[in-house]
Amino acid sequence: DNNNNLVLPSAFLSCTVVGLLGNFSLFCHYIILYFTGYRSRSTDVILQHLIVANFLTLLSKGVPQTMAAFGWEYSPSDFGCKMIFFLHRVGRGVSMGSICLLSVFQVITISPQNSRWAELKAKAPQHIVPSMCLCWMLQMLVNVVFPVNITGKYSDKNITNRRDFGYCSALRYDETRSILLALLLLLPDVSCLGLMLWASGSMVFLLYRHKQQVQHIRRNIISPRSSPESRATRTILLLVSSFVSFYTLACTFQLVLTLFGNPSWVLVKITVVMAAWFPTVSPFLLMSRDLTVHRIYIAWIRNAQSPTVRRNL
Template identity: 30%
Template sequence: MDFSSTIMIILFLLQTSIGAPTNIFILMAYAHISHAEKDLKPIDVILCHLVFANMLGLVTRGLPQIMSDLGLNNIRNDASCKLLIYTYRTSRGVSICVTSFLSVYQAITLAPSTTQWLFLKSRAKKYLIPNIVGSWLFNMLLNAYTLRILHAQGNGTIPEAQYNVGFCYSKITVPSLALCFNIIMNGHDVFFVGLMLSCSVYILYVLKRHRDQVQYIHSTRQNSKVTAERTAAKNVITLVSLYVLCFGVDTGFLVYSGTLLIVPPLLSQIRVFISSCYALLSPFVIISFNKKIYRRLRYSQKEERMEHINTN
């Protein structure tokens, strides 16, 4: 095992062992909040699906990669390989869709209460769940092509010209179909990232206008409302900025990979690690701005300290 492989194993191990439990903790916290309050806010519902998709992506991609790099590759059949990569790609697609939907929903929430915007405000909340479920179904169908081209590495040799990730490789029999699929997938990502950025720019514009309008108003109630709106909007923009950063770096590696006849496995691993950094870092952003989840984290830490004191 060379030095670069050892570094990638450590990075994937840290990413998965930190990111997956943190996402699971947020899901458990939201489950407790939902049970206690009987209802979640629309943004909390969106974040639940985002966290679940991120957790699913970390588990289905990080763990097999670690096992493969350590020589513990037990994925010997095509079905397991197809299921893991298909689940990872689907969860990745849902993550970008839900993050985009989060920015759209926040932009609509901050929009002025005119006739046109009131219509969108009511529809956004009414069709919240159908839109999220639709994003899952859409990405499941969109990534169905990967089930055709993926094969398990097993004990056989892999042709050098094939793209592989250690435990799986893609066997492209129709280059034109593969090119069409890549164009569709890249167009999917570019569209939703563009939607995120557009909504973020609008959110910043609305916040600036609100600040200009209320800067001379000394009403505590009005200032509290504006502060809450600005806090929520800034948190959404932080998540969007984080995703765009990871997406930008990932795209740079993708463009470079397109110039190579043979894509080295190490380069593929670096791309996966960078694209999964959003799933690793976004839970900490969510915890930092969600007071209810933060209080539950503090409470769980306090309970652990009390149990440690009692046992000693």
């Protein structure tokens, strides 16, 4: 029994620590590229917002859930509970919005010159920062419902009809109202998910068509290498597929959790673990597919070359 009781707490701790280290490593990667003078790509801005969203998600839920799972004394105030749930939902929503924007931007980037997206290629990078700011604002607006409904477990408010989440609690509604609330919160997620699936399908189609068009050229190349656009597209497809898989599992558990008036502890803990998988895995996917060491090395070489060396070359 003791070993079984340590499985989920260990999973919380592992996801939180590994996820924070991974995102911090990716953050340091961009810091190094900045100081070495490497020219950043347009997608780097989106990925930097994704890192911040991952940090919010892991810190707001991973740390307190790990403490509660191990039985450590942790009783946040009423305001603390509201902020924990609010920041977690905002971070999760911005993470989804980042992946959605990343996939749509890549479709525009790799679209052929004679397509209807061609005229947006030059303008798309200018709209990345405003789009990310809009994503943050929309997520804050949609998830304001959580500070309203979440209270501290030991709050002074006399609320008897509550759902216990370990260190915090929430107002318990009837089944009809719970379903309506779940649908309201799922609406932005479903919209982003639909855009991601459409963008992924478009990227697969464009990659396949491009491969067919240049197949006769690649036969004459001894060591064929895919273009940077193709490599970036495959990285984004891997990121999107991972996000959709983890999101589907987390969403299924979250929906069941919402429908149950008094969910079991095991269900609550599994839901949190599922929600933490993508923020934990995504930085390692990006670092493994993005040739991180190569980019840092090239940036260091460019920065290290002095005018004298350039003249001698």
